Amino acid sequence: MDSREPAVVTFSPSAELPPLSEQELAVLSQVGQDWSAGLPDWRRAEALPLDPALNQYPTPAPGRFSRIAPVGQFRTETPDRLVADQPEAPVSPEGGTLTRLRRVILGPPLNSAAVVQERxxxxxxxxxxxxxxxxxxxxxxxxxxxxxxxxxxxxxxxxxxxxxxxxxxxxxxxxxxxxxxxxxxxxxxxxxxxxxxxxxxxxxxxxxxxxxxxxxxxxxxxxxxxxxxxxxxxxxxxxxxxxxxxxxxxxxxxxxxxxxxxxxxxxxxxxxxxxxxxxxxxxxxxxxxxxxxxxxxxxxxxxxxxxxxxxxxxxxxxxxxxxxxxxxxxxxxxxxxxxxxxxxxxxxxxxxxxxxxxxxxxxxxxxxxxxxxxxxxxxxxxxxxxxxxxxxxxxxxxxxxxxxxxxxxxxxxxxxxxxxxxxxxxxxxxxxxxxxxxxxxxxxxxxxxxxxxxxxxxxxxxxxxxxxxxxxxxxxxxxxxxxxxxxxxxxxxxxxxxxxxxxxxxxxxxxxxxxxxxxxxxxxxxxxxxxxxxxxxxxxxxxxxxxxxDAVQAALSPEPGEQGGEPRQEDGERPGQVLHMAVVPVARLDRAALRALAYAVSLGQPVFAVHVSPDDEEDDRFRHQWTYWGAHLRLEIIVSPHRAIIPTLSHYLQALHALRPDITLTVVLPEVVVKQWWHRPLHHHDARRLRRAVRPLPGIVVTSVPVHVRG
Structure with a gap:
């Protein structure tokens, strides 16, 4: 806030998303020109494997997750513009109950356009x-x-x-x-x-x-x-x-x-x-x-x-x-x-x-x-x-x-x-x-x-x-x-x-x-x-x-180059600058691990697996599983005598990043997703803990491959 008269105030939903300044828009235009050279052919031809506009969205099959995005939830206005109707209640039973209770007490959500009618x-x-x-x-x-x-x-x-x-x-x-x-x-x-x-x-x-x-x-x-x-x-x-x-x-x-x-x-x-x-x-x-x-x-x-x-x-x-x-x-x-x-x-x-x-x-x-x-x-x-x-x-x-x-x-x-x-x-x-x-x-x-x-x-x-x-x-x-x-x-x-x-x-x-x-x-x-x-x-x-x-704004705003030159961009801000390597932490070779490995390999980037063993006996047991599977990927085993799984993995990922800071490490985590909330305490939450542990580390992307258990 400075000593100038304040701008027009509108209590609207878009107030949380302030627009870019004219200078930032000019820099953004220059950055976009650099991007055009690094985009793959499928992007230029717009040959996506599915239709983002949902014009041919199939009828969802009956099942637990069919309510996440029902066909009637979206209306197509233009090929690149969808309008979401009032969202359905959350999938989980407890979430649905709380949502229905909130609707009874507070009433249904109001459309953003109704902000004028609420005066x-x-x-x-x-x-x-x-x-x-x-x-x-x-x-x-x-x-x-x-x-x-x-x-x-x-x-x-x-x-x-x-x-x-x-x-x-x-x-x-x-x-x-x-x-x-x-x-x-x-x-x-x-x-x-x-x-x-x-x-x-x-x-x-x-x-x-x-x-x-x-x-x-x-x-x-x-x-x-x-x-x-x-x-x-x-x-x-x-x-x-x-x-x-x-x-x-x-x-x-x-x-x-x-x-x-x-x-x-x-x-x-x-x-x-x-x-x-x-x-x-x-x-x-x-x-x-x-x-x-x-x-x-x-x-x-x-x-x-x-x-x-x-x-x-x-x-x-x-x-x-x-x-x-x-x-x-x-x-x-x-x-x-x-x-x-x-x-x-x-x-x-x-x-x-x-x-x-x-x-x-x-x-x-x-x-x-x-x-x-x-x-x-x-x-x-x-x-x-x-x-x-x-x-x-x-x-x-x-x-x-x-x-x-x-x-x-x-x-x-x-x-x-x-x-x-x-x-x-x-x-x-x-x-x-x-x-x-x-x-x-x-x-x-x-x-x-x-x-x-x-x-x-x-x-x-x-x-x-x-x-x-x-x-x-x-x-x-x-x-x-x-x-x-x-x-x-x-x-x-x-x-x-x-x-x-x-x-x-x-x-x-x-x-x-x-x-x-x-x-x-x-x-x-x-x-x-x-x-x-x-x-x-x-x-x-x-x-x-x-x-x-102010620090976040300075870090996130596109910066102009010196004396009108090209915009300053750090490594990893252009498609051609991103070097990948996928890391798949694996505890045991079950269906969850196999799905995570398959997903990582399908990205078409270098992949290796890592396993943390608490002792030599577990080391030998997992090597035996890996050999039976066929040892299709590079495996790195870390023995942690103090049984610290998550700290060991996070320090290992930090050490990998220190060796090659120019490489983006994508950590692919297998994750079991259960249906009922009372089942959650019965399972380890290593994926969530590892995600929290490595979030502060630069150059590391964390994703998870879920396996849904219905029982």
């Missing part, structure tokens, strides 16, 4: 992408009160001014991300904005902070939802962790089904929660109006800390957890229906407006009703008690709160895999995260998020208050870098209203930076050090991954 409209995108942001009003105000109450009940009067500052921060950050979506209409979270404007290292810093935020979002949301359940049903408290893990599994399955399926699954709980909160605010304000909006005094609480600037900043940073998930839309612009950026901006406006109204309404009720912290009851539960008593509406508020908190992790499930996609596209994460699964979602990223969130949930015993201190650092690190990156963007571009945009982004950067520094400093010993330590580890890991991919 979502605004009314579905709102609950899918806002569940984390909107649900945070259930614990953000409570986190702020938890800090203020340390200075006694009198400190709670600062709730309103601190909340007003938080509303200003919400507006500034919301407007900033509206500008980000317009400036980067193809999807751009903090990682891309910071990387494009501040450099790759700061982009990685923002990306690492977001990774921590998304993982903690999943863990905290589930833990908060379990807490809401326990407020109503205290008997379930000992099972908090198992309940949380069950919810993560449900979220995993729901998101693996695809974006549209996840939207349909999670839309109703989000809208129900929004309705419950507004119902609570209306009832609470109506009760306050009947008493003339008289403020009720909070319960007397002894002060344990002095009221000072640091305590106020801590309360501000804690209350800012109500903003987690505000950047979800900017990361997910490509999943919207066209016009993507316009629909994304509209959805973001709805989200931020709902957040401000819900947050401000709940703060007003907290102030008017004199609500403070209680050990076994959440603030939202107290407000619902005051408004509705113990009736059905109280149950409705608690049920929807628990449900939205449990499902709020869905925002992380939407954005964490996309963040990994962007990082993998730039070479900073494994390329497996570029891959779209059967249902056109980034399955590997979804699975990784589930595993990481489950590990944190278990490590912290599902306690929300233990997780909250870890929460704000990562997200506000990303927010701050994104705002600063947008300032750099406007200074460079100087588009319409760029001065006004700089003021908005500058305000967001300043307030986000205050939250970041305060959270990192005041919550360091409470757990924020975990995130501060994890961010540089993620950055270093990403840089090592990028260094590896």
């Amino acid at each position: 979502i409209r605004k009314l579905i995108a709102l609950p899918v992408l806002s569940s984390d942001l909107l649900s945070s009003v259930a614990y953000g105000p409570e986190a702020m009160l938890t800090v203020l109450v340390l200075a006694g009940a009198s400190a709670l009067r600062l709730t309103l001014p601190i909340s007003l500052a938080l509303v200003v921060l919400m507006v500034a950050v919301g407007l900033s991300y509206r500008q980000t979506i317009r400036a980067y209409p193809h999807g751009a979270g903090s990682y891309i904005v910071a990387g494009a404007n501040l450099g790759s290292r700061l982009g990685l810093t923002a990306g690492a902070g977001l990774m921590m935020d998304y993982i903690l979002t999943a863990a905290v949301s589930v833990a908060s939802g379990v807490d809401a359940i326990n407020s109503a049903l205290p008997r379930l408290a000992p099972a908090a962790v198992p309940i949380g893990l069950a919810v993560l599994v449900m979220l995993l399955a729901g998101n693996l089904r695809g974006v549209r399926s996840a939207g349909k699954l999670f839309a109703a709980p989000t809208y129900a929660f929004v309705a419950a909160v507004f119902l609570l605010i209306c009832f609470g304000l109506a009760q306050a109006a009947r008493r003339g909006f008289t403020t009720l005094p909070p319960p007397r609480v002894p002060a344990t800390e002095g009221l000072g600037v640091l305590l106020v900043l801590r309360a501000f940073a804690s209350g800012a957890t109500s903003m987690t998930g505000i950047e979800a839309v900017s990361n997910a612009v490509p999943v919207f229906k066209p016009v993507e950026w316009r629909n994304a901006r509209t959805t973001l406006t709805w989200m931020v407006s709902l957040l401000i109204l819900m947050f401000a309404g709940l703060i007003a009720l907290i102030h008017l009703d004199g609500v403070a912290i209680k050990p076994n009851q959440t603030v939202l539960s107290q407000l619902a008690h005051l408004a509705f008593g113990e009736g059905p509406l109280y149950i409705f508020v608690q049920a929807t709160t628990a449900l939205i908190l449990l499902l709020a992790a869905n925002t992380a499930y939407q954005d964490f895999p996309r963040l990994l996609f962007f990082m993998a596209r730039d070479g900073y994460a494994p390329r497996a995260f570029l891959r779209l699964g059967d249902r056109l979602v980034f399955s590997n990223g979804i699975i990784l998020l589930t595993v990481a969130a489950a590990a944190i949930l278990i490590a912290f015993h599902g306690r929300t208050q233990a997780l909250i201190p870890l929460f704000a650092v990562g997200v506000f690190l990303a927010f701050t870098l994104s705002q600063v990156g947008m300032i750099r963007h406007w200074l460079r571009e100087k588009g319409p209203h760029w001065r006004k945009n700089i003021v908005i982004n500058g305000t967001g950067a300043l307030l986000s930076g205050v939250v970041l520094v305060t959270a990192a400093f005041t919550k360091f010993v409470e757990g924020a050090w975990v995130v501060l330590a994890a961010v540089p580890i993620v950055i270093l890991t990403a840089l090592r991954i990028r260094r590896h991919y």
